[in-house]
Amino acid sequence: MGVIGDRHRFSTLLPTLNTNNYSGQDQSNKYDKPFCTIQDNDYILIHNRSCKVAVFDICTTVKEGGYGYPFFGIDIFTDNALDDVVIFFHNCEVPHVxxxxxxxxxxxxxxxxxxxxxxxxxxxxxxxxxxxxxxxxxxxxxxxxxxxxxxxxxxxxxxxxxxxxxx
Missing domain, CATH: 2.40.50.140 (Nucleic acid-binding proteins)
Structure with a gap:
């Protein structure tokens, strides 16, 4: 699967993002990355599980009023399929693998x-x-x-x- 839509066109419009993780636990095990830079076969956290991105889906409208991108990943330890929806300008948590x-x-x-x-x-x-x-x-x-x-x-x-x- 390829990169969906215009995500890379808008990546230059994003402000400089602080990549420090202030969520508390596992600070050294994960970091934040802008969603627009995530590609197929990258690693991300879905439901706090390390996953390899398998498929991006087409953009949908989410209840917050923004555009969301559904994506699916395979848990690298259990081989279970997991999915999530990320709003375009939000960050994803990425594990150190x-x-x-x-x-x-x-x-x-x-x-x-x-x-x-x-x-x-x-x-x-x-x-x-x-x-x-x-x-x-x-x-x-x-x-x-x-x-x-x-x-x-x-x-x-x-x-x-x-x-x-x-x-």
Whole structure:
């Protein structure tokens, strides 16, 4: 999907926006971004969940009298579809999303992974029960003696294995 309508035409008319977040909790995990700069595949918060924007819809009139843009996103941790309507000149909350590659050292009997990144940090709190496809792929990789690498996506205090590759 592409960018809808005239959002970029009006982006030069927006005042300079303060990007500090004064909402209280999770100040370091999110920031404000003008809606007119959000594009497909960007990350935004919908109902306080980190989502990847999937679809923008056509502009509609909202009860405040402005123009609203419905958009849909996929929760990056649960794969649930979420939607929201944002008024054109408002800001969206955007989460800080980090992708880190880890060498997979071991998988315990309760299917928790022991991961090591390139600077020596260990992560051992990721359970593969939520990812049955990755679990079978990892077990097959270990059986072949491969050196598996896991990509972990982190945002808003949550982590998830998003990809796995044999090296």
């Amino acid at each position: 980090l992708q880190t590659k880890y060498d997979l050292i071991d998988v315990s009997n309760d299917e928790f992974m022991l991961l090591l990144n390139d600077i020596g940090n260990i992560q051992d709190n990721l359970n593969l029960l939520k990812e049955p496809n990755l679990l079978t792929q990892i077990i097959k990789g270990f059986a072949k003696g491969n050196n598996p690498v896991a990509t972990v996506i982190s945002s808003m205090g949550e982590d998830r294995v998003s990809a796995f590759k044999d090296m």
